[in-house]
Amino acid sequence: MVYQEIKQNIRLCSSTVMILTDTMLLLQLASLRKLLFLQEVIENLGVYIVSIDRPGYGESDPNPKRTVKSLAFDVQELADQLGLGSKFYVIGFSMGGQAVWTLLKYIPHRLAGAALLAPVTNYWWSNFPANLSKEAFNQQLPQDIWNLRVAHYLPWLTYSWNTQKFFPACSAAAYNPGALSSQDLELMPKYRANRDLYAQVRQQGLHESLYRDLMIGFGTWEFDPMDLKNPFPNKEGSVQLWQGDEDKLVPVTLQRYIAQRQPWIQYHEIAGAGHMFPVLDGMADKIVKALLIGEKNMT
Numbered sequence: 001m002v003y004q005e006i007k008q009n010i011r012l013c014s015s016t017v018m019i020l021t022d023t024m025l026l027l028q029l030a031s032l033r034k035l036l037f038l039q040e041v042i043e044n045l046g047v048y049i050v051s052i053d054r055p056g057y058g059e060s061d062p063n064p065k066r067t068v069k070s071l072a073f074d075v076q077e078l079a080d081q082l083g084l085g086s087k088f089y090v091i092g093f094s095m096g097g098q099a100v101w102t103l104l105k106y107i108p109h110r111l112a113g114a115a116l117l118a119p120v121t122n123y124w125w126s127n128f129p130a131n132l133s134k135e136a137f138n139q140q141l142p143q144d145i146w147n148l149r150v151a152h153y154l155p156w157l158t159y160s161w162n163t164q165k166f167f168p169a170c171s172a173a174a175y176n177p178g179a180l181s182s183q184d185l186e187l188m189p190k191y192r193a194n195r196d197l198y199a200q201v202r203q204q205g206l207h208e209s210l211y212r213d214l215m216i217g218f219g220t221w222e223f224d225p226m227d228l229k230n231p232f233p234n235k236e237g238s239v240q241l242w243q244g245d246e247d248k249l250v251p252v253t254l255q256r257y258i259a260q261r262q263p264w265i266q267y268h269e270i271a272g273a274g275h276m277f278p279v280l281d282g283m284a285d286k287i288v289k290a291l292l293i294g295e296k297n298m299t
Contacts, residue, residue, distance in 0.1 A: 068216055097117050115241075117277075170210070181247065181248055228262065240265070244273025246274050
């Protein structure tokens with residue numbers, strides 16, 4: 001019944017946007033729309049938004065065998081079940097942004113366009129120059145340096161490391177002020193207003209959500225963004241990368257390098273912005289418009 005109702009709504013819209021997020025947003029679809037997108041913009045562009053819970057989050061079943069590759073085919077299966085058509089747009093934020101790279105790798109033929117918002121970078125991606133990734137890695141808080149090392153080299157220890165009391169755990173999960181920019185701190189009230197959703201989003205347990213994200217996101221990948229080919233050689237769609245230049249969680253230097261290596265990516269660097277820039281007033285509308293109609297056609 002739910003699928004049938006969604007399919008009927010989709011047929012009234014000209015475009016479908018699928019949103020992949022992460023524990024930083026901790027929002028269900030209704031709250032996401034209220035926080036990020038103006039209903040007027042959604043209606044004017046004829047957009048239908050589908051926000052999904054990745055495996056282990058919300059009501060999505062955990063997948064102990066989850067891999068970098070498996071999420072791409074989970075998204076494809078969901079799109080088929082919902083009748084989203086042969087192509088759809090995707091927007092991913094933070095860890096959800098990192099997941100969009102896997103869609104561009106494994107199911108590029110299903111995408112009409114993609115926007116990556118502060119996508120998490122893996123410091124062990126092989127195409128990063130060693131000195132660049134090392135410098136960016138060492139800029140992280142000491143607790144995160146150790147946490148990510150554990151996730152990469154000793155993934156089976158990730159849960160224990162983040163639940164022990166002797167050393168501080170992942171700063172992002174705890175919203176440690178030291179890992180946030182001045183702008184992020186100003187935006188925190190918008191996130192704290194949705195604290196009642198925390199338990200709902202993490203109901204599968206942190207091991208199957210956040211900690212498995214760490215193990216996969218910072219594990220060994222069989223590709224990295226610098227390996228990707230342009231999915232839109234005829235400019236029938238676009239891939240857009242948005243990044244704040246004061247993001248303390250995701251180093252801007254690594255995003256710049258990806259954009260330099262892949263000139264077909266439309267890179268947008270936002271001056272003074274931190275990791276949470278998507279909730280700036282008007283920003284999400286700008287991102288959606290740029291993806292669906294292109295910057296040159298924006299008014």
